[in-house]
Amino acid sequence: MTQNIGDALENSTSQASLAHSRKISEKIEQAIKEDATQFRVLTGDRPTGNLHIGHYFGSLQNRLRLQEAGVDTWVLVADYQVITDRDGVGPIKDRVYSLVTDYLALGIDPKRSTIFAHSQVPALNQLMLPFLSLVTDAELRRNPTVKSELEATDGRPMSGLMLTYPVHQAADILFCKANLVPVGKDQLPHLEQARVITDRFDARYGRPKGSDKRVFPRPQGLLSNAEMVLGLDGTKMSKSKGNTIELRMSADETAKLIKKAVTDSDRHISFDPVNRPEVANLLTLISLCTGQPQVEIADEIGDGGGGTLKKMLTEALNEHLAPFRARRAELEANPGYIVEVLHEGIARANAQADATLAEVRSAMNMVY
Incomplete structure (x- = not known):
């Protein structure tokens, strides 16, 4: 292994690392002003309910800003992640379409941004196999999100999907060659995990035949400057607490x-x-x-x-x-258009995922 991911995850949450990440974000913002076409952003949401004002002020406005600046934007509906900590999917189809409707109503332009659901992109999820070979069980358990989930289970066994949640996030980011991910400081460890996976893949397998380029770029985090918005009860805004206002409400x-x-x-x-x-x-x-x-x-x-x-x-x-x-x-009033936009985005995502998987197989010498 090229580095200790446990140390990397711990360092990513330190004040020094946070200050470093902010400096990188400032440089990225300047680079976007100079040439936005050098970046591809991956961002998205889990369809666990309707979007609310916390999403809007915390991330959606920034997402729109990047699109308008000319950054190639990929917006993920993370439907598989719904079942990481739930016993079922609930009314997931309606929630997915609702999420896409919200995106479009807010100004996400399907001509400039790709909206897709990762459950519909087989090659994306197939990347999980080689990626999982690059991390250990102990490293995954030290990830802050996984660790907090394990502590909150009250003795209930954690699902394998929850344990490998950070690796799935890495697959979401890397399949489309995203080199920029808007994040809050709590999400920096996930991004560090994705970078470690790219480094380990390159060190272990190298480049596709005939290419001198890495298969995956090292994604950088763009820290949000959005002000922290609490729920209407003064605690952290959460769908489960019912302390927020959904965007779709009257x-x-x-x-x-x-x-x-x-x-x-x-x-x-x-x-x-x-x-x-x-x-x-x-x-x-x-x-x-x-x-x-x-x-x-x-x-x-x-x-x-x-x-x-x-x-x-x-x-x-x-x-x-x-x-x-x-x-x-x-x-x-035009549900057919919502379906059409999602299908077009899924087709675009599949084309990209298939191309990326072909590169991965070439680098791994698994083309038969």
Whole structure:
């Protein structure tokens, strides 16, 4: 093995490594401005439910920005990952189509971006076999996501798919030769795993016959600068907690949920993330919608209390999401188009995966 992945994963979460990753991200941003065509991005979501404002402000806006900058964008519907920690798939077909509808309504352009589901790309998943030969059981168990899942099982055995989740993510990234992955700091260990796999593959098997290029690029992480948005109850935003607002909800549904949002007893509104996190969170959401600084919003509300704060958030969020909701309604009226977009993306992904797998077989001397 060319390096100890356990050490790499531990280092990737250190402050020094985080600072290094931020410097790399700054250089990448500059490189995108100079020539966006040198990058291919892989990003995506699990179809475990409907997209919400946490997804929107945390990653979807950045995804759109990269597309508009001219970066070749691949958007993954990670349907196989639904069963890593679940006993069944649920209404997965409806959720996949809903996810694609959301992407299109938000502005993901199928002419410039490839939208696909990895369960429909056999060659992508076949990469799991050689990739698994490059990692050990101990290394996988030290991955932070796998480790936290194991700790949270309460004695329930962890599935093999959950254990190999980081390797599956590597296959998602590498099959399409993505060299850029938008990530939060918690996802850096997964990206490090993908880089280690590329290095080990190259060291063990080399290059395809007649080529001097590595089969896989070393993907870099583009750290998000998005502000952390909490749920309406002041805790981490999560579908399972029911503390968020889905993008597809109506204006009335949005208003009802915001009315239940947690604030505090102090009628004077101030922006104090440390001592008043719930109030600060609602001010941040307004700021994200309007572009107005949180402190200015707080000063404007003054002694208006939580009621005025929630009313302002309701108006700002509904106005901000109105174009998306209108476009989504149009798309829902034409389900055939949604299916067509997904099928075209899957066909594109299969062509790329087949080509990549052919290179892998050549490098491994397994062409018969």
